Amino acid sequence: MRQGRSGLEPDAITALAADAYVYGSPLVRQLSAVQACLQEGCGTLAPAPFNDFAHADGPATPSTHVPFAPADLVDALAQLDLSGGPVRLHVPDTDGAYYVLQFVDAWGNAFAYLGPRATGTGEGDWMIVPPGWAGTVPDGVTGVIDAPTSVASVVGRLACDGPEDMPRIRALQQELTLTHLGDRAHRTGLPATEPGVPGELRFFEELRVWMGDFPPAPADRAYQDRFQPLGLLEEGLSPYVSPRPGLVRELRRGLALGRLRVEEEARRLATAPAGPPGAWRTVPHLRDHNLDHLGVGTLGSPEWRIPDREASYLVRAVAARRDRWLPHGYEAVYAHTSRDALGHPLDGSRRYVLRLDQPPPVRGLWSLTAYDSPGGHLVANAEERYAVGNRTPGLVHAADGSLTLHLAAERPADPVAAANWLPVPPGAFRPLMRLLLPGQAVLDGSYAIPPIEPYGNRPGA
Template identity: 50%
Template sequence: MSDLAELAAEAYVYGFPMVVDLDEVGRFTRDGMGSVEPAPFNRFGHAAALAGPKDTFVSINNDTVYSAAQLDLSGGPLLLRVPDTGGRYYVLQFVDAWTDNFAYVGRRATGTAAGEFLLVPPDWDGEVPPGTKRITVPTTVASIVGRWACDGVHDLPAVRALQRATTLEPLGDGAPCDGLPVPESAVAEGELLFFEKLRTGMRAFPPAPTDQAYQQKFAPLGLLDSSSPYVSPSAELERALRTGHQRGKDRVEYATTHGTSPEQNGWKLTYDAFSYNLEFFEVGTVNSPQWVLQDRDASRTVRAAAARAGLWGNHGYEAAYAMAWDDEDGKPLDGAQAYTMRFEATPPVDAFWSVTMYDTPRYYLVDNPIGRYSIGDRTADLHYDRDDSLTLYLQPERPAERAAAANWLPTPPGPFRPILRMYQPHPAVFDGRYSIPPITRQEHPA
């Protein structure tokens, strides 16, 4: 049983990203997500405001207004049209069912002029209309995660107009779509249902060719069976699956907080957290050794940790993410304490940067008295010191001094984890010339 349980643990780490991804795909089509309205497959759902605590999605950003479309190409290609944004930053990120970022459309990737793109399923061999760029989608179900820069409430009408002008439509008449695979209803909730979702997802959405061979090792778990073995599993299999599920979950949690990402002043530099895609490089991606994790086994663990702490996050060249769980002395960050971050120089970017506050272990935004969930270069009335340095105050209570209050990012009660985001980062972010300041504990709140 121990060998079977260990195999189940490996299957959990391997399959966790797809299972959680497809759960979110289904949620967005049925219920939406906080500010993002629900939308059926092949139609955009748009947020009308920046994200807040009602947007219950792991590590959601508070910098951009979201648009999301869940794609089902089993009925044929889709035509995507994007408007001219007049130089405004935006990105449409394409994510397959295994959470590979396989294409980008937006300011960095394709510019800000109007454009048309044909999204086609695997092995499609039809003709692409003139003036339209082809994007091959690796799995028939996938997601477009759109982010629009927004400078505040006054800027929302302009963003809404751009959202309305971003459209999807079938090429030709289209055909009925398959939708998401449906797990066997008789499978019990919990650990067994996880493996049932993985089994149906693996059958519906074949992975990259190298992983198709890798999947064969999971045959003893029933993951390659055409019908569910989890309705009435043997006692041995059930024990192995339940034990393996917990082991795998523990490994994903550990990889999330103690992974192999380099550290700088207490920050985890998760710039490579989404570099696990090894095979699918469509419009807007960068296929270079810097952005491809060559160790396939290691990349599977990285992918699971990325899905746990930042599902649907961008490659580092689009937006570089750094995360912190501890202060500069290695002590866990906690809302009972007060902290500062002093930027001698702010992050070098072509778009913008921010620090966003999340609770743990959910990694959600948390309500606070001033409704501020992030702070950065677009925050109004920040106070810079005479030497042009910038000090941020991370604490639960409003600072007494006016200058400190202007630079206050409220912390939630209990443990928290901030993310520093750098959109369109400069090379200095990656080659070590730019250093992120530590989070320093203060004996007395400002």
């Protein structure tokens, strides 16, 4: 069989390119998102320069065209550039209210957390330092966060109890600040790729440039060196500006094969048997691919790390494809379902109940939100009520402590059912339960959210 200039046969180049996609797509996806946040904004968040926060105006509403946006959390997002030196982060006192600041490196690894679970809710100042930094920590600094890469993201979520809570949130937003401490100017954008690269090879060009500027953990470098025959380790003029036709064909095939591999794994995780009809699905271990940089607020015990490093690359690629800023399961678990206890698709033309014999075991918050399907958007209702949970005032518990939530498009006539009502879209819908700071029973599966039942299916309903 014909060999290319690399000495490898075309099929071997294709297979190697597929491996490169699985390995490198998290880096390309993450930095593409960083670039978009700098230039265009992200979802409802306006664009913001490096080392500055962008804040949402409030929790999600039906006008928020972001799939599965939270109706009881307010987003904050900052892109950090540490190429000019450290950045100081001031965190205000939230007076016991839940928040989290999640730090994600250029490869999509969540490497630190600030918040009640990790550091409490009091005021603090944190230094975020670049790789290899060996400077002096100023007085008054609460702690140091070592960033694995010189570009990173800070993903913030502030618990919000509705419009009346927004003055408190706005005050926190004003106090949540970043200050560049370096003695050199930081970047204003990401390292530029070579112009003139054909669109079908753009992925490999971005991977080549960004791998060079944001090197992986030392334990990954031997694996990364395998991609030398693809031109990914070449410096200077891009090998993809005027590539030989055979290389274009092999890389294109490898790209398609790598994407298929990631999509099939994502589909497997999404459709794996979840239990009886109506069982809720969770994926608490999708962030366990971070094996090397476990900083403030992370857990490094074996149950939170994938033992096989090469297998972790595929999980990381799936996580980047599904939700690049998903937290570790020990910070938050998201449970969803699309069918009732009889196995029928959920539809707002019918009424349902969710009976919780015990409240979900969380140290933080739990809430239930209903989104339209398949879009994943909130749908307007007259009550402007888009989530119910342990912070919802007026919920009525039974004498035994259980809580029955009523899911319906129309307000129930019964006063108790109306107090416990979650409005749902009139057609197909998908409920999502957020479990923030989940207890061990959630994580080990000994607590399971009950299936949603058609109204009247339970005796005495």
